[in-house]
Amino acid sequence: MSRSDVLVTADWAQEHLGDPGIVFVEVDEDTSAYDGGHLEGAVKLDWKTDLQDPLRRDFVGREAFEALLSSRGIGNDDTVVLYGGNNNWFAAYAYWYFKLYGHRDVKLIDGGRKKWELDGRPLSKETVARPATTYRASEPDLSIRAFRDEVVASIGSKNIIDVRSPDEFSGKILAPAHLPQEQAQKGGHVPTAMNIPWSKAANEDGTFKSDEDLAKLYAEQGYDEAKPTIAYCRIGERSSHTWFVLRELLGKSDVKNYDGSWVEYGSLVGVPIEK
């Protein structure tokens, strides 16, 4: 796995719009971005309504994922090229999700929607309909997903990376600052977690930093190559961005995303918190 296998440039994406065997997928929470203009031929996935269970806090199950991808006209052999807003947070989350369910060929557009817009590249408002497929998903690959008990058991023994902003890590604020700050969970972080904000891995236009800069970033912050790693944020989308950097760009082994993240951990009774 190397950078070119998992990441494509905006130029590459623009040249390959409409190619058979490649499906562009925009992933946002707020799909009004897609509706206001998207890459030509791209289908949309709604982070909340398509990818979250409507009742419980969890993913949609394997069969629901199969039905979703089938309805969007995505086949098992297609190359799925993901992009989205928020510096690709939700696209990175979808990338991790597609990998969890075993999709073979998934890529991100470097810089996502932000770079595309800043470059003034064309957007389309045409409705996209692809013929339905019969998608088959694998059993979830739990080697890339961490649950709360594992996080608690990993305190002091694994690399735990809190990718939120320093003010969320310290408990000064409880959510990214574009959201109201009234939250149920306690402020702070998992004891022994390193605070390496996702934003340190990205340039201002949303593209990822070079492999060399990324390797240097984690080494400087005390990342231990000999240990397994768990990344978390507030709800698991920013930590997907860091999971992508560590596992897919830098090729580190045994990296998990804890998608329960601070909303879950900060609400658990009796677990240790550091502030």
Add this chain to the structure above:
Amino acid sequence: MCGAPKQGGSLAGVDLSTQTVIQGSVWHDGAPVAGAYVRLLDATDEFTAEVVTSPEGEFRFFAAPGRWTLRTLAPVGRAERPIDAEVGLNETTLAID
């Protein structure tokens, strides 16, 4: 939940006795700039949040009291300004030259 909500509009439902709201608009050449990226940086210049301005050029953050920096990036250019925020409503304008 982490997706940036629609920018601008009413503050109804926001408790300004507890929330520290930083809001304003981005301007260029005498007109508001829609679709500009605005990020909020903390006292150490680290990224804290980012939103995209509304059709009227508006942005809004929910922060905490203290020193912050607002930085905007748009196809027409960039601008930056510091702001000292207090609990309640803190308003400012970002002008791109």
